[in-house]
Amino acid sequence: MNVINPSLDLVLERVVDVPADKIFQCWTHEEHLPHFFVPKPWTLASCKVDPRPGGAFESVMRSPDGQEFPNKGCFLVVETHRIVFTSALEAGYRPAKEGFFTCELTLVPEGNGTRYKAVAMHATEENKAKHEAMGFHKGWGIVLDQLVEYAKGL
Numbered sequence: 001m002n003v004i005n006p007s008l009d010l011v012l013e014r015v016v017d018v019p020a021d022k023i024f025q026c027w028t029h030e031e032h033l034p035h036f037f038v039p040k041p042w043t044l045a046s047c048k049v050d051p052r053p054g055g056a057f058e059s060v061m062r063s064p065d066g067q068e069f070p071n072k073g074c075f076l077v078v079e080t081h082r083i084v085f086t087s088a089l090e091a092g093y094r095p096a097k098e099g100f101f102t103c104e105l106t107l108v109p110e111g112n113g114t115r116y117k118a119v120a121m122h123a124t125e126e127n128k129a130k131h132e133a134m135g136f137h138k139g140w141g142i143v144l145d146q147l148v149e150y151a152k153g154l
Contacts, residue, residue: 002104002119002121004119005121007125007128008121008122008123008124008125008128009119009120009121009122009128010119010120010122010128010131010132010136010137011117011118011119011120012116012117012118012136012137012140012141012144013115013116013117013118014115014116014141014144015110015111015113015114015115015116016113016114016116016144016148017112017113017148017152018113018114018147018148018151018152019109019112019113019114020080020081020107020108020109020114021080022151022154023107023114023116023147023151024080024081024083024107025151025154026147026150026151026154027051027083027105028049028051028078028083029049029051030047030048030049032150032154033047033049033059034047035146035150036143036146036147036149036150036151037059037061037143038061038143039138039139039142039143039146040142040146041064042061042062042063042064043061043062044059044060044061044062045060045061045062045068046058046059046060047059047060050075050091051075051078051083052075052078053075053076053077053078054074054075054091054092054093055074055075055078055091056072056073056074056075056090056091057073057074057075057085058070058071058072058073058091059071071087072087072090072091072096073085073086073087073089073090073096074086074089074090074091074092074093074094076089076102077104081106081107081108081109082104082105082106082107083103083104083105084102084103084104084105085102085103086099086101086102086103087099087100087101087102088100088101088102088123099123100122100127100131101120101121101122101127101131102120102121103118103119103120103121104117104118104119104121105117105118105119116144118140118144120136120140
C-alpha cells in the first residue's frame with residue numbers, strides 16, 4: 001500500500017458488515033458491477049472486467065438524462081484483498097490519452113466484516129480538486145452503501 005499524500009489523494013475508509021471475499025467478488029466479476037458501481041439514479045450502461053494485471057477495466061456510466069460517459073482503464077494489481085486500477089493506462093498497459101487517477105482498494109477482514117479503504121491517487125492537485133468537486137466522498141460513499149446492500153444478498 002502506498003503512503004497517503006493529502007495534497008493528491010482522496011480517501012474513503014469504513015468498516016462494513018460484509019466479508020472481504022464477497023466485496024472482492026463484486027469488484028472483479030462484471031455481472032455484479034451494474035448493481036453498485038455508480039450512485040443511483042445513474043446506471044452502468046456497460047462494463048468490461050478482465051481482473052488480472054494488464055486486463056481491461058472499462059465502463060460506460062449513464063446519467064439520469066441518458067448522457068453516457070465512457071471510462072477506460074487497466075488493472076495493475078489483483079490480489080485477494082487488494083485491487084489497483086488506473087485510468088492512466090488502458091488494457092495491455094497501453095498509455096491512455098487522458099489519465100485521471102489511480103485507485104487502490106484494500107479489503108482487510110475485521111471481525112465479521114471488512115475494513116474497506118479506497119484511495120484515489122491523482123497526479124496533480126488540480127485533478128484531485130476536480131474529483132473532490134465532482135462529489136468523490138458522497139458518490140463513492142453511496143457506491144459503497146449500494147455494494148454492501150447488494151453483497152449481502154449474494
